[in-house]
Amino acid sequence: MVWGRVIIGDSRSLREIPDKSVHLVVTSPPYPMIEMWDEQFRSLDERIGALWTEMEESVDDKVNLARRIYDLMHENLRLTWIEVYRVLVNGGIACINIGDATRKIGNLFRTFPNHARTIEICEDIGFVTLPYVLWKKPSTKPKYKGKGAFLGSGFLPPNAYVTLDCEYILIFRKGGLRKFRPDDRRRRASKYTKEERDSWFTQIWSLPGVRQELSNSERRAAAFNEQVPRRLIRMFSVIGDTVLDPFLGTGTTMKVAMELGRNCIGYEVDESLKEIIREKVSSVKRDQRNAGIQLSITQRRGKVKLNELSN
Ligand SMILES: C[S@@+](CC[C@H](N)C(=O)[O-])C[C@H]1O[C@@H](n2cnc3c(N)ncnc32)[C@H](O)[C@@H]1O
Numbered sequence: 357m358v359w360g361r362v363i364i365g366d367s368r369s370l371r372e373i374p375d376k377s378v379h380l381v382v383t384s385p386p387y388p389m390i391e392m393w394d395e396q397f398r399s400l401d402e403r404i405g406a407l408w409t410e411m412e413e414s415v416d417d418k419v420n421l422a423r424r425i426y427d428l429m430h431e432n433l434r435l436t437w438i439e440v441y442r443v444l445v446n447g448g449i450a451c452i453n454i455g456d457a458t459r460k461i462g463n464l465f466r467t468f469p470n471h472a473r474t475i476e477i478c479e480d481i482g483f484v485t486l487p488y489v490l491w492k493k494p495s496t497k498p499k500y501k502g503k504g505a506f507l508g509s510g511f512l513p514p515n516a517y518v519t520l521d522c523e524y525i526l527i528f529r530k531g532g533l534r535k536f537r538p539d540d541r542r543r544r545a546s547k548y549t550k551e552e553r554d555s556w557f558t559q560i561w562s563l564p565g566v567r568q569e570l571s572n573s574e575r576r577a578a579a580f581n582e583q584v585p586r587r588l589i590r591m592f593s594v595i596g597d598t599v600l601d602p603f604l605g606t607g608t609t610m611k612v613a614m615e616l617g618r619n620c621i622g623y624e625v626d627e628s629l630k631e632i633i634r635e636k637v638s639s640v641k642r643d644q645r646n647a648g649i650q651l652s653i654t655q656r657r658g659k660v661k662l663n664e665l666s667n
Pocket residue numbers: 365366367368383384385386387396400577578579580581602603604605606607608609623624625626629
């Protein structure tokens with residue numbers, strides 16, 4: 357029997373989860389300074405909305421105000437990472453998929469290096485940074501007249517920009533190695549093959565165009581390619597473990613975790629995704645690892661109040 361527990365609520369507090377009870381976190385947060393997530397950050401923290409308004413009206417302070425917005429977006433994510441640290445067992449692992457953002461602020465084009473900021477914040481919380489994966493996406497080159505182009509000016513140096521076509525899968529551990537008894541049967545049953553090890557434990561994962569096969573709602577939530585959580589869950593957890601996704605989206609991590617015989621807890625603040633999550637998780641393929649499945653979806657009462665959260 358495996359179980360899935362969805363909490364429709366804000367993961368800046370994981371109050372439903374006891375300390376040291378989760379073995380693995382696999383997640384992808386909203387990416388700071390990527391336009392599709394602007395509105396959500398505003399709705400989570402009204403100070404962000406106020407700064408955007410100030411920036412739009414500002415003539416000569418735009419760059420500084422954008423920097424403050426970026427900082428504040430990461431300070432909001434930090435609250436979830438603090439909670440993730442609390443609920444992980446010693447030796448538990450957190451895999452965070454995040455991409456950098458490029459954006460024009462006033463007339464100045466620049467990069468916001470989300471991966472670097474996330475590493476700094478997680479180190480600050482106490483996580484140990486492990487070697488990470490670069491997820492090479494199928495071409496995300498901007499289009500110009502229907503053809504792939506590069507940002508910047510034609511063929512003349514030096515003012516064109518490199519296209520960001522990799523995202524990061526950052527990998528952190530809470531403390532030292534997780535301990536197992538030498539004869540642990542669940543661990544042995546979770547073994548991967550030599551071929552799997554050789555292709556998974558390399559730094560660049562080129563996962564071709566599966567995103568194009570996603571439904572519209574999955575695209576809107578920036579759903580994972582299923583292969584990403586599938587690999588991570590097999591690499592960093594054993595059958596019977598509990599996996600957490602604090603930014604559940606359409607429920608990809610939960611579906612895959614349950615297919616792999618792991619239990620899963622997911623938090624999602626956007627209530628409109630509830631039925632999509634239910635549908636996706638109900639489509640879990642059954643085998644001997646998950647012959648019985650149990651899914652619960654609960655709505656948390658009340659909003660998270662920023663001033664009540666621990667820092
Ligand atoms: C990049 S998407 C995750 C997509 C997911 N990996 C999938 O495959 O569908 C990020 C999700 O986090 C949710 N979210 C953002 N802030 C949140 C918060 N504070 N608590 C819970 N969910 C949040 C968003 O609504 C969005 O669905």
